[in-house]
Amino acid sequence: MDFPASYAAWHGLSPMTDFFRDSDPGRFLVAGSGSHVTDAAGRRYLDARSSMWNLTLGHSCEPVKEAMRQQLDVLPSGTVLRYEHPPAVAAGYAARLAALLPDPLRHVRFGNTGSQMTEQAAMLSRFHRRMTGQPERRYVVAVHNGYHGTGPLATALTGEPILHEWSAPVDAYVRHVTAPTLPEILALVDEIGPDQVTAVLVEPVLGSAIEPVSLPFLTSLISECRARDVHVILDEVTTGAGRTGTMTVTERLPVAPDMVVLGKGLSAGYFPLAALVVARSIFDALADPPLRLGFPNGSTTDGHPIGMAAGLAVLDVLTADGFLAGVRDTGRHLVDLLASGLADEPAAGPVVGEGMMLALGLAYDDGEPWSVREVNRFRLTCRDHGLLTSYAPGFLPLMPPLTLSRDECAELVDRLRAALGAHKVER
Structure with missing residues (x-):
C-alpha cells in the first residue's frame, strides 16, 4: 500500500508524520473478522479495545450489516434536524430505545458522537433553565478522571486538567470535584449555590481511570x-448498549436521572451514532416554549437512516434471549482467567469493572501504580504480541467485543502474559 510523501491524514495526539517516522506504515488496518483485525503487513491482532470501545459485536455481525444494506436500498439518507419530513425509521428506533429505559426517560435526541450529545445534554439543561425563568442556573458540576469527550464544551466537562490547559480557554461555568463522592459533590453545589447550578454530570464508570462508582x-x-x-x-x-452486561446501568437504579447519554455501542461501531434520552418533565416544559423557540442544537446527519437501521439491528441482538447474560458470564470467565493466568506476574494487579468493561491494575515492585507513560509503553508491547488495548494511569483497559468467545478469552490472557514477560519496565 502506497502513501503520499505529505501524509495528508492528520489525527490523534501527534501528527501523522510521527506515526510514519516512529512506526510502520504496514500498521494501517485493512481487514477485520470477528474479534480480530489484520494490518497492511499481514499481522493479525486480537482487538481487546473494540476499535475505540465501540465495536461491541465484532466485525462479523451480519444482522447489522444486512439491516444497513437494506436501508441503503430503501432510504439512504435523511435528517431529523428539520421536522418537515423526518425518516420514519428514526421515530421507530427512538420509541424502541426509550422503551428500554426506565420511566420517565421517554424522549430521544439523536447525534453522531458521545462528545456531541454530552455537550447537548449540558446545553439542554441550561436552555431549559432559561426557558423556565431560571437563567442564573449555568454551572455544571463534573468529576476529575471523568471523560466526556472533546469539543468546545465537552473538553471542559471532561475532568482532565491537561486537556483544559491545551484547549484553554474552556467553559467558565464548569466545575469539578476531585472524587465521585456525595459529600464532595453536594459541598461544591452548596458552595456555588444550588440556585446557580443546573446539572451534575457523572459516568457510572469513570472513563479516564476505569473507576466504577456504586x-x-x-x-x-x-x-x-x-x-x-x-x-x-x-x-x-x-x-450503555450492553458493555457492562445490561443494556444500561441506569435501568438498575431505583430512581432515574434526568438525562442519559448513549453512544459507542449503539450501532456496534458500524455507523456514527449517539443519543440523548431525556425525562418527560424536561420535554414537557419545552414542548410549547415562549415564542415557540425550539432547542437550537443539532446537525445534518442526526437520525440518519443508516444509523437508525444499524441501531435497531443492534437492539435485536442485545435483547435476544440470553445475550446479555452471556456477556456477564463471559466477563466473569475472563476475570477468572486473568487472575489465574497472571498470578505469577509481579506487575499484574487486580481486575476491576464488570461485564466486558474491565481494567487490569499494573504496579511497580514497590506497589506504586504504573505511570500513564509506562502503561502506554506496555500497550505497545502488547501490540507487538498481537493484542490491541487502550491505556490509562495505573491500568490497562480491556474492552473486547461483547461477542468474545471462551477460546478468545484464553488467547487474550496468553498474549497478555507473553507481553508481561517481554516488557522491560522503565521508571
Missing part, C-alpha cells in the same frame, strides 16, 4: 440533586 452512590446523588432541583446527567456513552 449504585447506592448514584441513587443518593439523584435523590439529593432532585431535592435541590439540580438535573443529573448520566454519561453512559461507554457503559
Whole structure:
C-alpha cells in the first residue's frame, strides 16, 4: 500500500508524520473478522479495545450489516434536524430505545458522537433553565478522571486538567470535584449555590481511570440533586448498549436521572451514532416554549437512516434471549482467567469493572501504580504480541467485543502474559 510523501491524514495526539517516522506504515488496518483485525503487513491482532470501545459485536455481525444494506436500498439518507419530513425509521428506533429505559426517560435526541450529545445534554439543561425563568442556573458540576469527550464544551466537562490547559480557554461555568463522592459533590453545589447550578454530570464508570462508582452512590446523588432541583446527567456513552452486561446501568437504579447519554455501542461501531434520552418533565416544559423557540442544537446527519437501521439491528441482538447474560458470564470467565493466568506476574494487579468493561491494575515492585507513560509503553508491547488495548494511569483497559468467545478469552490472557514477560519496565 502506497502513501503520499505529505501524509495528508492528520489525527490523534501527534501528527501523522510521527506515526510514519516512529512506526510502520504496514500498521494501517485493512481487514477485520470477528474479534480480530489484520494490518497492511499481514499481522493479525486480537482487538481487546473494540476499535475505540465501540465495536461491541465484532466485525462479523451480519444482522447489522444486512439491516444497513437494506436501508441503503430503501432510504439512504435523511435528517431529523428539520421536522418537515423526518425518516420514519428514526421515530421507530427512538420509541424502541426509550422503551428500554426506565420511566420517565421517554424522549430521544439523536447525534453522531458521545462528545456531541454530552455537550447537548449540558446545553439542554441550561436552555431549559432559561426557558423556565431560571437563567442564573449555568454551572455544571463534573468529576476529575471523568471523560466526556472533546469539543468546545465537552473538553471542559471532561475532568482532565491537561486537556483544559491545551484547549484553554474552556467553559467558565464548569466545575469539578476531585472524587465521585456525595459529600464532595453536594459541598461544591452548596458552595456555588444550588440556585446557580443546573446539572451534575457523572459516568457510572469513570472513563479516564476505569473507576466504577456504586449504585447506592448514584441513587443518593439523584435523590439529593432532585431535592435541590439540580438535573443529573448520566454519561453512559461507554457503559450503555450492553458493555457492562445490561443494556444500561441506569435501568438498575431505583430512581432515574434526568438525562442519559448513549453512544459507542449503539450501532456496534458500524455507523456514527449517539443519543440523548431525556425525562418527560424536561420535554414537557419545552414542548410549547415562549415564542415557540425550539432547542437550537443539532446537525445534518442526526437520525440518519443508516444509523437508525444499524441501531435497531443492534437492539435485536442485545435483547435476544440470553445475550446479555452471556456477556456477564463471559466477563466473569475472563476475570477468572486473568487472575489465574497472571498470578505469577509481579506487575499484574487486580481486575476491576464488570461485564466486558474491565481494567487490569499494573504496579511497580514497590506497589506504586504504573505511570500513564509506562502503561502506554506496555500497550505497545502488547501490540507487538498481537493484542490491541487502550491505556490509562495505573491500568490497562480491556474492552473486547461483547461477542468474545471462551477460546478468545484464553488467547487474550496468553498474549497478555507473553507481553508481561517481554516488557522491560522503565521508571
